[in-house]
Amino acid sequence: MLCGKNVVLGVCGGIAAYKSVEIVSRLKKLDAQVSVIMTQSAQKFVTPLTFRSISHSPVVTDMFDEPVNYDIKHVSLAKKADIIVIAPATANIIGKLANGIADDMLTTTVMATQAKVLIAPAMNVNMYENHIFKENVEKLKKHGFLFMEPDTGMLACGDNAKGRLPEPEMIVNQIVDILTTKADFKSLNVLITAGPTKEAIDPVRYISNHSSGKMGYAIAKAAERRGGSVNLITGPVNINKPENVNVFDVTTAEEMYQKVNELYEKADIIIMAAAVADYKCSSISDKKIKKAQEGLTLKLEKNPDIALSIGKKKGDRVLIGFSAETDNLIDNAKSKLEKKNMDLIIANDVTIDGAGFNSDTNIVTIIEKSGNMINLPIMAKDRVADEILNMALKVIERK
Numbered sequence: 001m002l003c004g005k006n007v008v009l010g011v012c013g014g015i016a017a018y019k020s021v022e023i024v025s026r027l028k029k030l031d032a033q034v035s036v037i038m039t040q041s042a043q044k045f046v047t048p049l050t051f052r053s054i055s056h057s058p059v060v061t062d063m064f065d066e067p068v069n070y071d072i073k074h075v076s077l078a079k080k081a082d083i084i085v086i087a088p089a090t091a092n093i094i095g096k097l098a099n100g101i102a103d104d105m106l107t108t109t110v111m112a113t114q115a116k117v118l119i120a121p122a123m124n125v126n127m128y129e130n131h132i133f134k135e136n137v138e139k140l141k142k143h144g145f146l147f148m149e150p151d152t153g154m155l156a157c158g159d160n161a162k163g164r165l166p167e168p169e170m171i172v173n174q175i176v177d178i179l180t181t182k183a184d185f186k187s188l189n190v191l192i193t194a195g196p197t198k199e200a201i202d203p204v205r206y207i208s209n210h211s212s213g214k215m216g217y218a219i220a221k222a223a224e225r226r227g228g229s230v231n232l233i234t235g236p237v238n239i240n241k242p243e244n245v246n247v248f249d250v251t252t253a254e255e256m257y258q259k260v261n262e263l264y265e266k267a268d269i270i271i272m273a274a275a276v277a278d279y280k281c282s283s284i285s286d287k288k289i290k291k292a293q294e295g296l297t298l299k300l301e302k303n304p305d306i307a308l309s310i311g312k313k314k315g316d317r318v319l320i321g322f323s324a325e326t327d328n329l330i331d332n333a334k335s336k337l338e339k340k341n342m343d344l345i346i347a348n349d350v351t352i353d354g355a356g357f358n359s360d361t362n363i364v365t366i367i368e369k370s371g372n373m374i375n376l377p378i379m380a381k382d383r384v385a386d387e388i389l390n391m392a393l394k395v396i397e398r399k
């Protein structure tokens with residue numbers, strides 16, 4: 001699968017360094033050529049011999065080693081790399097890279113490369129939450145460095161918290177994704193709405209719905225992986241933010257509406273996967289509403305219909321919406337597509353197991369403007385995301 005691909009793996013000094021051995025082993029099984037660079041501290045955790053034996057290649061440990069073949073090692077590896085992966089990446093290496101410090105083989109190689117760099121940090125949770133560290137990560141992201149979110153679990157220090165290196169399988173999957181996906185969204189700006197909105201009733205209560213945000217987030221991830229420049233406007237959800245995507249947090253439909261209006265003009269494709277609350281309270285009580293014997297009547301008013309308003313002024317942009325239904329799936333979806341001037345609508349029956357709100361899978365029908373319909377079988381939301389993006393590209397081709 002990775003035949004002909006050169007992966008340079010930078011290993012830093014953290015207890016998770018032992019897991020990098022499995023990363024190399026898995027990459028070799030996929031036929032990648034792997035060159036390992038170890039920092040000085042990494043060598044205290046695992047020996048270069050381990051990596052040499054598993055990668056079948058010399059391991060680079062020192063800038064000033066006598067070379068095996070005469071070449072300027074940091075430049076040759078930097079040029080040869082299809083991707084540089086740093087796993088585990090310490091706060092130290094991230095700090096150095098963010099500040100242009102190149103004082104060892106790994107930092108000089110990264111600085112000299114034009115390849116993609118994927119960083120998988122692993123550290124104590126307080127270090128991970130440290131503000132200076134976070135600023136460094138943000139700076140690197142702005143410069144196009146790719147990051148993997150650490151896992152939560154038992155850390156070496158005994159804390160049960162965020163900071164674990166993701167499992168080698170996940171890191172290798174990410175590498176495969178990066179190296180094998182075609183960049184067919186490269187010049188495209190994609191705007192996505194996701195998650196529910198929350199409309200306050202009083203300071204402690206709100207109106208909302210069961211949307212988990214998973215479908216919209218999966219689309220954002222897929223568009224980013226395929227090279228798109230992605231803006232994701234999200235209501236409150238409990239899932240990790242996708243890496244390398246511009247995320248804008250909003251709470252209410254009104255806020256989502258404002259943000260969409262700010263960003264839609266530069267978008268080529270707009271995908272509205274948010275479950276926007278149709279109504280909000282006409283007035284929000286500033287005190288907690290007390291229980292009354294005779295029940296409670298709330299006066300609601302309509303929220304703006306974001307998709308409808310964008311549909312009216314979308315110009316050449318591709319507009320894609322969702323239609324989550326409990327009955328009359330296709331008819332309801334078709335009439336929304338028409339009313340909101342969408343190019344595609346994704347219909348799903350939220351009453352079926354394996355489809356809809358909290359599930360990791362979905363069962364959808366994609367309906368085109370022409371009335372043409374594609375029924376997809378049950379599949380992971382990640383794969384549904386790719387199918388939707390494939391269809392979006394077809395709409396662009398036809399325009």
Ligand code: C5P
Pocket residue numbers: 193253272273274275276277278303304305306307308320321322323324336
């Ligand atoms: O709520 P409804 O079923 O009409 O939603 C269909 C589509 O319209 C979805 O794509 C949803 O994101 C969008 N929508 C919106 N603003 C609303 C209601 C729905 O953008 N107020």
